[in-house]
Amino acid sequence: MVNLSFFLLSALTLVHAASSPPWYPSPEAGTVVLDLRWKQALQKAQQVVANMTLPEKVNVTTGVGLEMGLCVGNTGAVDRLGIKSFCLQDGPLGIRHADKVTVFPAGIAMASTFSRDLVYRRGAAMGRENKRKGVDIHLGPVVGPLGRHAQAGRNWEGFSADCYLAGKLGAQSIMGTQSENVLAVVKHLVGNEQEHFRQFLEWKFIFNYTTLQAQVSSNIDDRTMNEAYLWPFADAVRANVGSVMCSYQQVNGTGSCENSALLNGKLKHEMGFQGFVMSDWYAQQSGALSALSGLDMSMPGQDVLGALFWGPTLTTMVLNGTVDEARLDDMVTRILTPLFYVKIDGRKPNFSSFTPNSEGPLYAGVPKIQFNQTNTTVNYHVDARDVSSQDIALESAQAAVILLKNDYGLLPILDLPSVSSINVFGIASQIGPNGPVCAEDMTCSDGALITGWGSGSVYPTEYQSPYEALRERAMENEVYVSGTTVSWNLDAVKGLAAEADINVIYVLADSGEGLGQEDGDRRNVSLWHNGDELIKTVASMNRNNIVVVTTVGPIDMEPWIDHVNVSAVVLTGPAGDFGGKAIASVIFGDYSPSGKLPFTIAKNITDYIPIVLDVPKDGKPQSNFSEGTLIDYKRFDHFNTTPRYEFGYGLSYSNFSFADLDLQVEESISEFLPSPALPLNASKPDNLHPPSISDARIPPGFKRIPSFVYPWVEGNVTRGPPFTVDTNSSRVSTASGGVGGNPMLWSNVATLTHSVNNQGPHGSSVVAQMYISFPQDFPTAPRQLRGFDRTPLMLVGETRQLHYNINWRDLAVWDPEIQSWRVQRGEYTVYVGRSSRDVLLTQTFVVK
Ligand SMILES: *[C@@H]1O[C@H](CO)[C@@H](O)[C@H](O)[C@H]1NC(C)=O
Ligand SMILES: *[C@@H]1O[C@H](CO)[C@@H](O)[C@H](O)[C@H]1NC(C)=O
Ligand SMILES: *[C@@H]1O[C@H](CO)[C@@H](O)[C@H](O)[C@H]1NC(C)=O
Ligand SMILES: *[C@@H]1O[C@H](CO)[C@@H](O)[C@H](O)[C@H]1NC(C)=O
Ligand SMILES: *[C@@H]1O[C@H](CO)[C@@H](O)[C@H](O)[C@H]1NC(C)=O
Ligand SMILES: *[C@@H]1O[C@H](CO)[C@@H](O)[C@H](O)[C@H]1NC(C)=O
Ligand SMILES: *[C@@H]1O[C@H](CO)[C@@H](O)[C@H](O)[C@H]1NC(C)=O
Ligand SMILES: *[C@@H]1O[C@H](CO)[C@@H](O)[C@H](O)[C@H]1NC(C)=O
Ligand SMILES: *[C@@H]1O[C@H](CO)[C@@H](O)[C@H](O)[C@H]1NC(C)=O
Ligand SMILES: *[C@@H]1O[C@H](CO)[C@@H](O)[C@H](O)[C@H]1NC(C)=O
Ligand SMILES: *[C@@H]1O[C@H](CO)[C@@H](O)[C@H](O)[C@H]1NC(C)=O
Ligand SMILES: *[C@@H]1O[C@H](CO)[C@@H](O)[C@H](O)[C@H]1NC(C)=O
Numbered sequence: 001m002v003n004l005s006f007f008l009l010s011a012l013t014l015v016h017a018a019s020s021p022p023w024y025p026s027p028e029a030g031t032v033v034l035d036l037r038w039k040q041a042l043q044k045a046q047q048v049v050a051n052m053t054l055p056e057k058v059n060v061t062t063g064v065g066l067e068m069g070l071c072v073g074n075t076g077a078v079d080r081l082g083i084k085s086f087c088l089q090d091g092p093l094g095i096r097h098a099d100k101v102t103v104f105p106a107g108i109a110m111a112s113t114f115s116r117d118l119v120y121r122r123g124a125a126m127g128r129e130n131k132r133k134g135v136d137i138h139l140g141p142v143v144g145p146l147g148r149h150a151q152a153g154r155n156w157e158g159f160s161a162d163c164y165l166a167g168k169l170g171a172q173s174i175m176g177t178q179s180e181n182v183l184a185v186v187k188h189l190v191g192n193e194q195e196h197f198r199q200f201l202e203w204k205f206i207f208n209y210t211t212l213q214a215q216v217s218s219n220i221d222d223r224t225m226n227e228a229y230l231w232p233f234a235d236a237v238r239a240n241v242g243s244v245m246c247s248y249q250q251v252n253g254t255g256s257c258e259n260s261a262l263l264n265g266k267l268k269h270e271m272g273f274q275g276f277v278m279s280d281w282y283a284q285q286s287g288a289l290s291a292l293s294g295l296d297m298s299m300p301g302q303d304v305l306g307a308l309f310w311g312p313t314l315t316t317m318v319l320n321g322t323v324d325e326a327r328l329d330d331m332v333t334r335i336l337t338p339l340f341y342v343k344i345d346g347r348k349p350n351f352s353s354f355t356p357n358s359e360g361p362l363y364a365g366v367p368k369i370q371f372n373q374t375n376t377t378v379n380y381h382v383d384a385r386d387v388s389s390q391d392i393a394l395e396s397a398q399a400a401v402i403l404l405k406n407d408y409g410l411l412p413i414l415d416l417p418s419v420s421s422i423n424v425f426g427i428a429s430q431i432g433p434n435g436p437v438c439a440e441d442m443t444c445s446d447g448a449l450i451t452g453w454g455s456g457s458v459y460p461t462e463y464q465s466p467y468e469a470l471r472e473r474a475m476e477n478e479v480y481v482s483g484t485t486v487s488w489n490l491d492a493v494k495g496l497a498a499e500a501d502i503n504v505i506y507v508l509a510d511s512g513e514g515l516g517q518e519d520g521d522r523r524n525v526s527l528w529h530n531g532d533e534l535i536k537t538v539a540s541m542n543r544n545n546i547v548v549v550t551t552v553g554p555i556d557m558e559p560w561i562d563h564v565n566v567s568a569v570v571l572t573g574p575a576g577d578f579g580g581k582a583i584a585s586v587i588f589g590d591y592s593p594s595g596k597l598p599f600t601i602a603k604n605i606t607d608y609i610p611i612v613l614d615v616p617k618d619g620k621p622q623s624n625f626s627e628g629t630l631i632d633y634k635r636f637d638h639f640n641t642t643p644r645y646e647f648g649y650g651l652s653y654s655n656f657s658f659a660d661l662d663l664q665v666e667e668s669i670s671e672f673l674p675s676p677a678l679p680l681n682a683s684k685p686d687n688l689h690p691p692s693i694s695d696a697r698i699p700p701g702f703k704r705i706p707s708f709v710y711p712w713v714e715g716n717v718t719r720g721p722p723f724t725v726d727t728n729s730s731r732v733s734t735a736s737g738g739v740g741g742n743p744m745l746w747s748n749v750a751t752l753t754h755s756v757n758n759q760g761p762h763g764s765s766v767v768a769q770m771y772i773s774f775p776q777d778f779p780t781a782p783r784q785l786r787g788f789d790r791t792p793l794m795l796v797g798e799t800r801q802l803h804y805n806i807n808w809r810d811l812a813v814w815d816p817e818i819q820s821w822r823v824q825r826g827e828y829t830v831y832v833g834r835s836s837r838d839v840l841l842t843q844t845f846v847v848k
Contacts, residue, residue: 023265045336055711063301067365092140094458109573111598123176143232153520160598161632167235188247191218195520213619217250226814238740242338263294352378397582412589423500424483454513466580497541507531592764634781648835676737758793775826
């Protein structure tokens, strides 16, 4: 007897379980207008694909298995056609698991520079270093997490909680990296806003949330998805990014990597993305469903329990009719096109991600008992750094420093008449007891904060501590520096705190990917290592104290920020190899700070949006993005909450005047997008090798390496029905029609300029920001960032023009009714200023 109640129950759950709507079939590459270089790459890819056998195609789509090559991801090769195994390597701020590479400032530090130029040059420098190490595909930049939660573990990898800033900087990073023949991967699509419950097995069995039944779902409404979380991905697509990585968690109850609404509908149709979607490591959860939903590459190749969604299973699925060969052809075309576009060459990795030793195994992932391999040279210790990458890392770290407080003109020290001694405090001032590479993936924080932890970390090779950097700089001016890292026995620091002319207290807050201490996300927004008490104790003993905060995100400053003896506060994100040196140059005044906060610092932790920390009764955590687009400063502005320091805030050693606002607006700005051009016919060369079972068999005599993922099938294959999805569920969106979406989205509708004058007393770069408020037929945040510019004014008295282009998209809202963008009629106000709240110039205009 069948248990009916069981069936009834599952049927009910199915009806009620929220899920993303279907969107099939998956759009093919090549149906929108392409630039010439991309078009040529596409034609070349199509020709190669036409010449491939079924298992050769599958080889390109599937990783060969975790640790089955030298990089964190390695694809199968097709030697016959000159397609090598591609090397995929983390991460967004340099090259993970390698030596003799530069640790560049993290994304959040780059965001505080507000500099397109520095982000481009850093992207290009990372490209060059990747090339020297033999990496083809760089797993960066990050524009998701965006930063919905102040405490989210990986916010520091990305460029800030503002989608406009993240989009513009992400695009520069991509263009920089790809200019050096290395493919960029923008990640993680989308809503990957917390580490808690991001993956099911990891959180259930490693972190022991025994009642967990599924990974967290980010439930994001239509407007918010388009106007906030997908926004920077559109900039990335427009910048010709080669690949997009889908994320671990679910979107609206459907896994991101099998979410057809997201991958087929939004990314490939609406945004016109022409490259390939790769899974985050083990984020893939299905075979046929993910293939039809728009996934193009499976990483690392098998799932966490060793099962194969693709590889031989994909070969079988094409042979037995489950998956149409055309979808596989499109996957391979989408993978090869951007690689040809960036002019990938024959480079091979000359380092191993799995041992720091020179000698090691080629296939670190095979247990010894299964396969006896002899060690070979895997690490050639090639020095990938050069003078220019070091310069860019230093210049970026300097531009990233944010001056938050400077009472009584304590800074810069060079301006003070007589300073002869500085005492330094805090664990963050020194290298920790285990050295600069404190642990695997930097999962530790017992010294200066160089990067956050996890796959987005990079190992420093030569690192000068903040203390050493300050001491070296101070010696030039015959200033004596001494210090201590004692942080708990506060009686022991009191004497030292009283004796110097100035104290510098280095404090930190760290976080990372959910694979180590603290479960990734921060448990609080407080300083680590007793930082608050240390600051208060030192400040009670001396009138002149400088607090230097290195942090992955907002921190609580309330315990000490108003302390009369805390005269100066500087803050920076994890700034890589040259973080300490950058701070020293700012403290002394060799470099005037120009950095601006890329997030809001609240007075009260309850002003931030909390992470979902509890597993509900049904075991399926839901993260409802019910605040819509109102995150970070938009939220504070909307609720009229006073922050401690607002988004965009940051002081300088100089004063600037802003004037001569000039706003030119197009006579008529269209309310709606024009209908997109009809899709182009993607004519392709004929397939030379239709799928055949004989091609799909392992060649006689081939010696398998155990655990390695090969594309060949065993046994017999019988044809059956295709995997059924609703192939009539695609809808043409007027937002579509080009790479990055309907070309009109990117057309310029207004231009704004103004002058800025350096009134002294220092030479300094200056960052200006432009915000716009919209008519409120569709309620939006009071002000949204829609422009920023940074310019050097190295001479006192110097004046320059700053310039902002406003695109049609910058004035648009997403209208769920028409499923597209529209520009509201009515009054808009433009604000130009030093921060999101410090407005100096303003003007209104009306769109009729
Ligand atoms: C997610 O669900 C919301 C609310 O039902 C809907 O507006 C939105 O379009 C959905 N998005 C995706 C990608 O499923
Ligand atoms: C697939 O890739 C692996 C590893 O590069 C290689 O050994 C194998 O021959 C390839 N198979 C085909 C069909 O090209
Ligand atoms: C297919 O590949 C083979 C081997 O590289 C080559 O000789 C042949 O010309 C290719 N055919 C086409 C039509 O490209
Ligand atoms: C990697 O190092 C090896 C050994 O020094 C060298 O032969 C090779 O050219 C290097 N690879 C790249 C991409 O520079
Ligand atoms: C989870 O439970 C296992 C088995 O009891 C234990 O070995 C492990 O240390 C626990 N992990 C954590 C993070 O508590
Ligand atoms: C092979 O290399 C690994 C990594 O360097 C090392 O741990 C191991 O001891 C080596 N094995 C032999 C037999 O040398
Ligand atoms: C905040 O978290 C850090 C890191 O776990 C911890 O060291 C510190 O004691 C916590 N602070 C507060 C105020 O809870
Ligand atoms: C500030 O420092 C002076 C000098 O050491 C000290 O007398 C005073 O108490 C301090 N102020 C506070 C609020 O701790
Ligand atoms: C923070 O906000 C909460 C809720 O509004 C309030 O109860 C609490 O007193 C506030 N804490 C501080 C330190 O202001
Ligand atoms: C999320 O939204 C759903 C649907 O509105 C609701 O049933 C659920 O209780 C919400 N969950 C949380 C944690 O707020
Ligand atoms: C596969 O098919 C062949 C030929 O029809 C048959 O002889 C063989 O028994 C089949 N093998 C299996 C495992 O079914
Ligand atoms: C085709 O192959 C897939 C993967 O092995 C399998 O799940 C599916 O049931 C097969 N279909 C038929 C009709 O054999």
